[in-house]
Amino acid sequence: MSFDLYFWPAGATKRPQQLADRLAEENTRGLVPDARVLAFRAELLRRWPELDGRIEPEHEEARYVVLTLAFGWPAISALPVLARAHQLDCYDPQVGRLAVAPAAVGLEGASTLEGRVLAHHLVRALRQISAYIGYRYDDLDEEALTGALDDTDDEAGPWFDYPLAGTPALTIFLARSQGGSAVSIRVEGLMNLVLSARIDTVLDVY
Template identity: 55%
Template sequence: MSYDLYFWRSGAAEDPRRLADRLADEKADGLVPDERVLAFRAELLRRWPDLDDMIAPWHHDLGWRQPWGEGGLVDRFVALALPYGWEAMSALPVLAGSYGLDLYDPQSEQLVPPASLPQDRAVRDDVARVEGWVTEDHVVRLFRQISAYVGYAYDDLDEAALVGALDDTSDEVVDGWFEYPLAGTPTLVVRLALSPGSAVVNVRVEGTMDLVLATRIETALDLL
């Protein structure tokens, strides 16, 4: 027997019970896409990989596993079907609140919005590096996305600096990476290198990032 929980953008539900009933049938037409939902989902799976058998809706991050749900709903809500007594249950409201999401427990019919949580219970684990890859034609889009996250005014001069920057890079050589700083809040350094013989660009984003920022960057890398 499972213990069900639902997460969605805070304030999105006038009637949480009715919305949860609809989400159980994969009817999410009342919810708008929100990247914070994706970021929260990614963080859940990073912290507790065993949730890949208990999370919905389905998305490519689950690989061959398909508990239930449609991939097109992945940025609208997260549903968990947990075993009773799951070890990290108490951490979920705080983690959800840090992403601006409500938690709804249909068993007790209790809605937990971020504003109801103590302000000193923030979830913070500083992350020094995020890694992933994109194709060459998505490099500029990635820079624009990360710049928006940290408040850096990315412009045409930055774009010009990237022209030809990857030509002599290689992820097989220690000093074969191109580095570019983004002086936002926080300051990040983006390191790029081509994978020889392909259009794949390996990416390392380095700096002092909180979990929310790190997960947003991870999500951007996954989706590009």
């Protein structure tokens, strides 16, 4: 299954759904050629060559971009960031609103990402993050977590910190969330745009 995302110059419309409906019919009324759109299209293909054939219009029309993606595409969170960097809006017709770039993520990535994961999904989340940076997360890592969060508190502290010695090296900060079955997680390190988006997706999924 797939879905579409629409990109056009920031502030081009106050009625994004209506504009997306028109663009779906190739009606570009109200949009003018814009070099930022062309630069964004080129940057998409530079970063993710596999998107070739998923970008419309197929010719280099510099008014808008429609991107067709498979559900679960790993760098989805990076797209609003890249659009913002090119001064474009990103409209998601599935939810009927403009997509907002995560505040912590810039064009070159993030140094800190925060979120929550369900306690019983924590190991899976850490294994996935480790895989992204080439770190072999094994039984010794799991043993290090045993009992480590018992006295933590995501509001009053303390937090438990644990290094993942991959490329890049990351430090994971963990603390129990009061009144729930979730664990608050903070990831710190020099993460580029793609890695930031992948980790941000992990924090959303788990």
